[in-house]
Amino acid sequence: MAVITSADGETASRRRRNAAQTRRDLLAVARSRFARDGYAATTVRDIADQAGVNVALISRYFASKEGLFEACLTGAITDVGTNTDDLERDDIAARLARHLSGSPDRVQLRNALLLLMRSSGDERIDGLRHAVLRSLSEKLANAATGRAPADDEVLIRAQVVLGTVLGVVMLRSTGAVQPIADAGEDILNQVFAELIDALLPRPDGGSPD
Amino acid sequence: MAVITSADGETASRRRRNAAQTRRDLLAVARSRFARDGYAATTVRDIADQAGVNVALISRYFASKEGLFEACLTGAITDVGTNTDDLERDDIAARLARHLSGSPDRVQLRNALLLLMRSSGDERIDGLRHAVLRSLSEKLANAATGRAPADDEVLIRAQVVLGTVLGVVMLRSTGAVQPIADAGEDILNQVFAELIDALLPRPDGGSPD
Amino acid sequence: MAVITSADGETASRRRRNAAQTRRDLLAVARSRFARDGYAATTVRDIADQAGVNVALISRYFASKEGLFEACLTGAITDVGTNTDDLERDDIAARLARHLSGSPDRVQLRNALLLLMRSSGDERIDGLRHAVLRSLSEKLANAATGRAPADDEVLIRAQVVLGTVLGVVMLRSTGAVQPIADAGEDILNQVFAELIDALLPRPDGGSPD
Amino acid sequence: MAVITSADGETASRRRRNAAQTRRDLLAVARSRFARDGYAATTVRDIADQAGVNVALISRYFASKEGLFEACLTGAITDVGTNTDDLERDDIAARLARHLSGSPDRVQLRNALLLLMRSSGDERIDGLRHAVLRSLSEKLANAATGRAPADDEVLIRAQVVLGTVLGVVMLRSTGAVQPIADAGEDILNQVFAELIDALLPRPDGGSPD
DNA sequence: TATGAATGAGAATTCATTCAT
DNA sequence: GATGAATGAATTCTCATTCAT
Numbered sequence: 001m002a003v004i005t006s007a008d009g010e011t012a013s014r015r016r017r018n019a020a021q022t023r024r025d026l027l028a029v030a031r032s033r034f035a036r037d038g039y040a041a042t043t044v045r046d047i048a049d050q051a052g053v054n055v056a057l058i059s060r061y062f063a064s065k066e067g068l069f070e071a072c073l074t075g076a077i078t079d080v081g082t083n084t085d086d087l088e089r090d091d092i093a094a095r096l097a098r099h100l101s102g103s104p105d106r107v108q109l110r111n112a113l114l115l116l117m118r119s120s121g122d123e124r125i126d127g128l129r130h131a132v133l134r135s136l137s138e139k140l141a142n143a144a145t146g147r148a149p150a151d152d153e154v155l156i157r158a159q160v161v162l163g164t165v166l167g168v169v170m171l172r173s174t175g176a177v178q179p180i181a182d183a184g185e186d187i188l189n190q191v192f193a194e195l196i197d198a199l200l201p202r203p204d205g206g207s208p209d
Numbered sequence: 210m211a212v213i214t215s216a217d218g219e220t221a222s223r224r225r226r227n228a229a230q231t232r233r234d235l236l237a238v239a240r241s242r243f244a245r246d247g248y249a250a251t252t253v254r255d256i257a258d259q260a261g262v263n264v265a266l267i268s269r270y271f272a273s274k275e276g277l278f279e280a281c282l283t284g285a286i287t288d289v290g291t292n293t294d295d296l297e298r299d300d301i302a303a304r305l306a307r308h309l310s311g312s313p314d315r316v317q318l319r320n321a322l323l324l325l326m327r328s329s330g331d332e333r334i335d336g337l338r339h340a341v342l343r344s345l346s347e348k349l350a351n352a353a354t355g356r357a358p359a360d361d362e363v364l365i366r367a368q369v370v371l372g373t374v375l376g377v378v379m380l381r382s383t384g385a386v387q388p389i390a391d392a393g394e395d396i397l398n399q400v401f402a403e404l405i406d407a408l409l410p411r412p413d414g415g416s417p418d
Numbered sequence: 419m420a421v422i423t424s425a426d427g428e429t430a431s432r433r434r435r436n437a438a439q440t441r442r443d444l445l446a447v448a449r450s451r452f453a454r455d456g457y458a459a460t461t462v463r464d465i466a467d468q469a470g471v472n473v474a475l476i477s478r479y480f481a482s483k484e485g486l487f488e489a490c491l492t493g494a495i496t497d498v499g500t501n502t503d504d505l506e507r508d509d510i511a512a513r514l515a516r517h518l519s520g521s522p523d524r525v526q527l528r529n530a531l532l533l534l535m536r537s538s539g540d541e542r543i544d545g546l547r548h549a550v551l552r553s554l555s556e557k558l559a560n561a562a563t564g565r566a567p568a569d570d571e572v573l574i575r576a577q578v579v580l581g582t583v584l585g586v587v588m589l590r591s592t593g594a595v596q597p598i599a600d601a602g603e604d605i606l607n608q609v610f611a612e613l614i615d616a617l618l619p620r621p622d623g624g625s626p627d
Numbered sequence: 628m629a630v631i632t633s634a635d636g637e638t639a640s641r642r643r644r645n646a647a648q649t650r651r652d653l654l655a656v657a658r659s660r661f662a663r664d665g666y667a668a669t670t671v672r673d674i675a676d677q678a679g680v681n682v683a684l685i686s687r688y689f690a691s692k693e694g695l696f697e698a699c700l701t702g703a704i705t706d707v708g709t710n711t712d713d714l715e716r717d718d719i720a721a722r723l724a725r726h727l728s729g730s731p732d733r734v735q736l737r738n739a740l741l742l743l744m745r746s747s748g749d750e751r752i753d754g755l756r757h758a759v760l761r762s763l764s765e766k767l768a769n770a771a772t773g774r775a776p777a778d779d780e781v782l783i784r785a786q787v788v789l790g791t792v793l794g795v796v797m798l799r800s801t802g803a804v805q806p807i808a809d810a811g812e813d814i815l816n817q818v819f820a821e822l823i824d825a826l827l828p829r830p831d832g833g834s835p836d
Numbered sequence: 837t838a839t840g841a842a843t844g845a846g847a848a849t850t851c852a853t854t855c856a857t
Numbered sequence: 858g859a860t861g862a863a864t865g866a867a868t869t870c871t872c873a874t875t876c877a878t
Contacts, residue, residue: 019837040249041330044873054839059874117379121250133386152388153396159389160400163376164369170326171372174335177342179361180368187362191369191408198407199400226856226862253848263864268849437858458667459748462852472860477853535797539668551804570806571814577807578791578818581798585790588744592753595760597779598786605780609787609826616825617818644841644877671869681843686870 023061025051031072035111036174039069039120069120070128076112077132083109084136087143089203093196096165097189100172113169137162144196146203157199164195225262232270234260240281244320245383248278248329278329279337285321286341292318293345296352298412302405305374306398309381322378346371353405355412366408373404441479443469449490453529454592457487457538487538488546494530495550501527502554505561507621511614514583515607518590531587555580562614564621575617582613643680650688652678658699662738663801666696666747696747697755703739704759710736711763714770716830720823723792724816727799740796764789771823773830784826791822 029051033042044065048055062068083099099109116133119126141158168188171177225231238260242251253274257264271277292308308318325342328335350367377397380386447469451460462483466473480486501517517527534551537544559576586606589595643649656678660669671692675682689695710726726736743760746753768785795815798804 022837037328037330038247038249040247041328043871045871055873056839056875057837060838065873119246119250121246130385133380137386137389156389156392156396157400159380159386160373160377160404163380163389164373165376166379167372167374167376168369170375171342171368174328176339177346177368180346180365180372183365187365191366194407195369195404198403228862231862252846254846264848265850265864266862269862274848440858455746455748456665456667458665459746461850463850473852474854474860475858478858483852537664537668539664548803551798555804555807574807574810574814575818577798577804578795578822581794581807582787582791583794584797585792585794586787588793589760589786589790592746594757595764595786598764598783598790601783605783609784612825613787613822616821646841649841670867672867682869683843683871684841687841692869 019061022051022053022057026053026058026061026068027071027075030068031075031108031111031115034069034072034118035114038118044068066120066122066125070122070125073115073125073128076115077128079109079112080116080132080136084139084143087139089144089146089196089200092140092143093192094189096192097185100165100169101183101185101188110169110173113166114173117166117170133162141200144200144203154201157201161195161199164192228270231260231262231266235262235267235270235277236280236284239277240284240317240320240324243278243281243327244323247327253277275329275331275334279331279334282324282334282337285324286337288318288321289325289341289345293348293352296348298353298355298405298409301349301352302401303398305401306394309374309378310392310394310397319378319382322375323382326375326379342371350409353409353411363410366410370404370408373401437479440469440471440475444471444476444479444486445489445493448486449493449526449529449533452487452490452536453532456536462486484538484540484543488540488543491533491543491546494533495546497527497530498534498550498554502557502561505557507562507564507614507618510558510561511610512607514610515603518583518587519601519603519606528587528591531584532591535584535588551580559618562618562621572619575619579613579617582610646688649678649680649684653680653685653688653695654698654702657695658702658735658738658742661696661699661745662741665745671695693747693749693752697749697752700742700752700755703742704755706736706739707743707759707763711766711770714766716771716773716823716827719767719770720819721816723819724812727792727796728810728812728815737796737800740793741800744793744797760789768827771827771829781828784828788822788826791819 026047030042030047033047033050044058045055047068048058058065058068062071083095087095099106102109116129116136119129137155137159140161141154144158145154168180172181172183235256239251239256242256242259253267254264256277257267267274267277271280292304296304308315311318325338325345328338346364346368349370350363353367354363377389381390381392444465448460448465451465451468462476463473465486466476476483476486480489501513505513517524520528534547534554537547555573555577558579559572562576563572586598590599590601653674657669657674660674660677671685672682674695675685685692685695689698710722714722726733729736743756743763746756764782764786767788768781771785772781795807799808799810
């Protein structure tokens, strides 16, 4: 119950002195801000303030605003990756629906997807983004077709599905367009299932219908 | 005095003395820049330079950067509107494919769609954007179902299709993700047709297949 | 009663083509704006708009904003001069009261006094202003003392009176400080008379009382 | 690093790292510039340069140019207030003379008076200015008449005296009109005493004789 | 490790002025 | 004589970043 207070009135516990935690906090705030407002419209001061730390720490831990963005993107890529590792065709729609409709605890993944649409203007980082989007569509194609090597048409179809996911995330974000913004998991699941069924060839190579 | 003519056929003569044309030029450049880079990342100076006119003319003709953005959006809304007026179910896929895959002359419509995803931060303007996206999805639903009044599920389905369109435009823009970025009209037409067939109920209210 | 209208719908009478009149209009508007808002806070566009003419005409007729200001000042000096030519001691208070309290038709002289307190930043013009203020105080001293050559003390006393006039004009301008802003001619006359009586030596050189 | 010391004793060390001092410096410079040149003619860059600090600090400490002006005015109001708290009739002339004629150390009060005549264009701030001028004249009236509640005529008379003070400050500022610009404390004292004696009723309500 | 002071570059906007008609 | 188009210079303000403590 004792509150550690130094003689001069400064509470030692008030200012958390934990580099790793500070870094994580900044990253978390940055991800959601970059995802929601885009790179250019987000100021490092906003991020630092919201994270409750000093702006200078962004330079300290991430070298620059762009470094912070890249770190966000890398984190997003990891998140997206771990959530698509074990993708199975019959699972895809349900998982998408769960993640897109999910409440606060799934927000990070939705931010990750939004982040994949945000550019900082840096070409190298954009290359990263595009590579991940490409790889995501490959995963999708492979999962749907049972991991057969995908030809271009199948890839394009998977990318259309990916486009749908991205587009839906966008239409739902920032409370934007109704009724899809408030659509529940069930209906999303249903529609995604029909979408995949219609567009992506089944493992045996049979036509979607 | 000096007439500056760039290699790619763009002619920017100093001192044009044609207000309407200058306004149009600024608008055209602004639309493509805002669409490509977003509002915050685009500077008015860039726009003016690319249009070959003095920055002050943006204030003159559009009052402010935000005014210019709004004018772009209004134009985009008009374009999207006139291109979806006479939509028929059997026509949707073909038309989408044509516009998305089309070369330079169709770029304006693609920019219009990108613009509908860009925010300037101004709430009023954002309201406009959202209203148009909503209205677009209604048009889509009505065209697909034969103009019957759409219930929420149908609207959601139409919005998923709209999401697909937006997502695909985004994946294709700035030469980004292959192979969909270079996919031809035929394959897009085919996939969109399957998509609509699968997701949107037919006029007679029968199941999509 | 006929309205002269050319074939193309442009009314020939609408745009007055009279250089001298245009010049006068600009000058009149400029005087009141410069007097009220000061040099820097007044824009040439404001002046031209209020005068109902094109901004470029200011450059045409007065070379520059500073030229316009100087013209205003010159006019003000003339006005002040003609109104103080025939000053008699027993007349001063009444005349001051009349001009300061006077309604719209006396506004020009009040503007002239305000103008004498406004600087454009140009040293030469400031020299002019100061010279006129000095000369004004000399006139005041001469009128009060019966044109005897004034020594420094008398001049200082006259300048205090001049200061009073300027200060009162300022306190009354822009509807500012009550109740002096709405004080009538009578009370002003009374107070100015007491002021002059108290501060300025009589013609015979006797003490003010 | 480099310590820049100008010949006139002003020391501006780069990187002072003392927020309060920097704020004070900016305020001091701003007060004299606004007082001398007016709001519109003064640039924030000038102020910052003269204070030896970066322009951005004006936004930091005062939010905006207008905020800086308001801070100047508030300071001026305080100064004027503390210098008129304990005003006694027999003291007024001497105190005015001392402050108006006083050398550098009294410049701040003279600037305060000039500031009370300068407008930033902001209505709220102008309201402040006018309120203070009114209150100043009330203090003057109360001090002169022995704090009896002043009727309008007495207030008007006090405002004429205030006008004299303001007008004299103006005629003396920027070395303008001679000989009053260089008039010494004695003569000013004498004239102000006569002025107050003539215009403001004595405590017992008797005529100023 | 963390903070707040300070900076410089760049952004949007305003404004006096010039030019072509 | 008059107009509106266009310009360049300046002004205020914002922002990422660096520095001293």
